[in-house]
Amino acid sequence: MGNVTIKLNGKEYEVPEGITILEAAKAAHIEIPTLCYLKEVNEIGACRMCVVEVKGAKTLVASCVYPVSDGMEIQTNSRRVINSRRKTLQLLLSNHRKDCLACVRSGSCELMRLCRELQVEESGRYDGEQTPSEIDGSAIHMVRDNSKCILCRRCVAVCEKIQGIGVIGANNRGFATSIGSPFGKGLAETSCVSCGQCIAVCPTGALTEKDSTGAVFEALEDPEKYVVVQTAPAVRAALGEEFGYAPGTPVEGKMVSALRALGFDKVFDTDFGADLTILEEANELLERVRNNGVLPMITSCSPGWVKYCEYYYPDMLGNLSSCKSPQQMLGAVIKTYFARKKGIDPANIVSVSVMPCTAKKFEITRDGESGSGYPDVDISITTRELARMIRRSGILFGELEDGAFDHPLGESTGAGVIFGATGGVMEAALRTAAEQLEGKKLEKLEFCQVRGMEGTKEAEYTLGGRKVKVAVVSGLGNARRILDKVRDGEADYQFIEIMGCPGGCINGGGQPQWPPREKEERHVLERRAQALYGLDEEKPIRKSHENPSIQRLYKEYLGHPGSHTAHRILHTTYGPREIHRIGDGQEA
Amino acid sequence: MSNKSMGLEERKEVPFQGTEQQREELLGFIHGHAGQKGCLMPVMQKAQEIYGYLPQEVQKLIADEMGIPMEKIYGVATFYSQFHLAPKGKYQVSVCLGTACYVKGAGNIYNKFSELLGIGEGECTSDGMFSLDACRCVGACGLAPVAMVNGDVYGRLTVDDVRGILDKYMKDGED
CATH class of the missing domain: 3.30.70.20 (Alpha-Beta Plaits)
Structure with a gap:
């Protein structure tokens, strides 16, 4: 298709034929507000916020779905257009519970922002x-x-x-x-x-996520409780956005200081749990390969994905790694190894996690997730909830000095930190598996083929003389496509990484929110991922099996990967779930 | 669940009583249309033709068989007035809310039926005896306000007449 000439707000532009007025305006640096529009996902022209005036058209048209044509003359901000948008907003407000002062989205609400930008008055x-x-x-x-x-x-x-x-x-x-x-x-x-x-x-x-900040504050105020916190890799890559930092600014040090200022007794790193996961998972994979076990093995770090598998692919639960997620592994180690070392009764430990994820709130309630006899993690909050706690406590985030995680469960490697992006678990596992299979040090640690924001990636490596075919998938729609291929025998992967959210944990349901168009234009996800890969490069140790605290944990407590103790506290089980349930059955 | 009932006792849903034969018929129809684009509406229409309405059990069957979310079916079923989520009763009460009846107080008559039966528009009592609908003009404006129970027409109604009408059919049911 060729180009067409259009007139936007009186100025001529040459734009590709077939694109929408909204896209043409964007290219001309003219902002048209939208509400219902989600690029390629929800282009339904329903909300009428993006209406524009097209010369010769009887009514205003929805620019998100209206293609440009040669000679078209468009006004994006005429009085008629502005009045229409204002009326649309007023009508929305007429059926909206306006408790904006108390609303958790106050400040990040797109409706409120448009009302201010369009100077909507007389909401009543x-x-x-x-x-x-x-x-x-x-x-x-x-x-x-x-x-x-x-x-x-x-x-x-x-x-x-x-x-x-x-x-x-x-x-x-x-x-x-x-x-x-x-x-x-x-x-x-x-x-x-x-x-x-x-x-x-x-x-x-x-x-909104179910807010658990109250429960965390309560635990912190209880002098009887020993309150331990862990933070997932992706949190440090996004928390800064809540405090005005540009997307992709890593704020690990300030985050640790903020948690300490909030009063946590220990600030541990889920990256440690990630390193531990790699050792257990790499061992499980090698055992499956050696013993003709079920292949491909699929990662189990993402609780949304695990639950999806239980609902939609119950016949493939045998492919799921039996490893708990890093959150649960670290939680279990805190209430067993750490509690014993410190002489603390695990009953008095309140284990809190800060996650980019809402499914983690579900994961902590799963059966078989209490390695010590007590829940591995007691409370899971999202990145957004942590930001709320910091603000409420009057902690000036930007003024904080950089702090460091507590030892020994705060020590982690570059392999652990990249868990937060799609491909990260795979790369971390490959680093360890490659060295173990090759029996020598890797020269190049980066496995670039599994990096990037694409929803499905494939790669083939030769490790220790053996060809290993892997796939990396994020977003559950993509997972479905790859699982169908595996089920139908059209794919012969040995190892698949699946993360429930598109792009991985950096795009989790608990991360700071952006209007979708701005999120894409500012490359928020790519920048968050870059932050994690940057942290990886800075780390002196970048392979999970070289983490000295992990090595000590095995020596002093677990024995070896896949040991009886490891299985008891670090592994779990899954079960099928029914998709369409009849009646009022309560969820387990 | 939309439960607009104002009944004295809470009524439960009508138990589903589909037969294996009905199931086979619907499955046959679904399989005959497998993979066809836009076949959901015909499947739902067929299901309603077979069962008389579209309860959870039937929607689940369609969802499982077609491999689509039940919400998709439920969304369509609640969008179009041609689909019913509740069965029709042995006695179908319909109260005319056309203009003439309405100005003569049919709204109160309708509300009284709803209150005594403990069901709202389009719903059915759990014993399967009565269902309630509001209808438009039945062509008997001279008798306004009018209600019908199956074929029987009751005209010039007052709110106090409603209980007597229902009692008559309840007695029938006991025979």
């Missing part, structure tokens, strides 16, 4: 009936409050098209339309996998 002008709505707090990880929903359907589109799940949708019609699950079931009764990608794209406070 169209006040009338409100759609009756109930709060769904049934799920362990999130809350839906439809009184703040603007029916943009971004959550619905992400759940169905990106994650391939589709447990939420628009029900009823007209004024009664609401987002929900079939037969008014709470989310907990559906096959929701807790990934939180719906929260990540929600423009308002309709979808």
Whole structure:
């Protein structure tokens, strides 16, 4: 297709034929506001925020779905356009519970931002009936409050098209339309996998994680409790965004200091758990290869993915690594090895985790996740919740000195820190597996083929004379495609890394939120990943098996990877779940 | 669940009573249309033709068999008024809310039926005896307000008449 000439706000531009007015305007550096638009995922022209005036057209047109044509004359900010957008916002506000002062999205709400940008006044002008709505707090990880929903359907589109799940949708019609699950079931009764990608794209406070900050503060205030915290790799790559830092600014040191200022007795690093995971997982893979076990082996660090497998691929649960996730491994080590070393009763330890993830809130409640006899992790909060705790406590994040993690469970390698990006677990495992199979030091540690934000990556390596074919997948829709290939015998991978969220943990459902278009334009995900790979390069030790604290842990407590003790506290089991449940069955 | 009932006792859903024969018929239809684009509506229409309505059990069957989320089916079922989530009762009460009946107080009549039966629009009592619908003009404006139970027409109703009408059919049910 060739180019066409259009006139945008009186100025001529040559643009490719077939693109939308919204895209053409972006190229001309003209901003058109959107609400329902999610590039290639939700292009439905429903919210009417992006309307523009096209000469000769009877009505205003939705620029997100209207293609340009030769000679088209467009006004993106005429009085008629602005008035229409304002009216749209006023109508949205007329059916919106406006408790903005108390809303968790105050400050990051896209609806509020547009109202300010378009100088919407008289919000009460169209006040009338409100759609009756109930709060769904049934799920362990999130809350839906439809009184703040603007029916943009971004959550619905992400759940169905990106994650391939589709447990939420628009029900009823007209004024009664609401987002929900079939037969008014709470989310907990559906096959929701807790990934939180719906929260990540929600423009308002309709979808939020279940806040556990109160429970953490309570534990910190209890003098009887020994409160330990661990932070996932991806948190340090994104937490800064909550405090005005550019995307991709690593804030590990300040984060550690903030946690110490909050009063945690020990600040440990989930990266240690990641290193431990690599040793157990590499050992499991080698055992499977040697003993003709089930292959390909698939990683089990991402609880959203694990739950998805239990729902949608129960016949492939044998492919899942039996390794617990790094969060749970570290939690188990804290309440066993560390507690014993320190002479602390594990009953008095409150183990807190800070995660980029909402599914981690679910993971800590799974069966078989209490290696010490007590839950491996007691409370899991998201990156956003940690930012809330820091703000509430009057800690000036930007002014903090860099702190360092506590030893021994804060010691980690470059392999552990890259766990937060898609491909990171695979690369970390390859570093260890390659050295063990080759029996010599690796010259080049980077496995670049498995890096990058693509949803599906493949690579083939020769390790110790043996060809190893691997795949790296992020986003559950992509997982489905690769699993179908494996199931049908069309793929012969030995090892697959699957992360539930597109891009991996750096894009988890608990990370700082961005309006989706801005997130893409500012390359937020790529920058967060770069932050992790940068930290990896800076680390003196970059291979999990060389972590001296891990080596000591095996020597003093676990024995060797795959030992009886390791199996007891670091491994877990899975079970099938039913997708469409009838009746009011409560989720396990 | 939309439960607009104002009944004295809480009523449970009508138990699903699908037969194996109905199941086979629906499965046959679904398999005959497998892979066809846009076949969800015809499948749902067929299911309703077979079962008379689209309860959870039937929607689950369609979802599992077609490999699509149940929410997709439920969203369509609640969007189009042609689909019913509840079965029709042995006695189908329909109250005319057309203009003439409405100005003569049909709204109160409807509410009384709803209150006594403990069900709302489109719902069915758990014993399968009564279902309630609001309808538009039945062509008997001279008798407004009008309600119908199956074929029987009741005109010039007052709120106080409602219990008597229901009692008559409840007695029938006991025979």
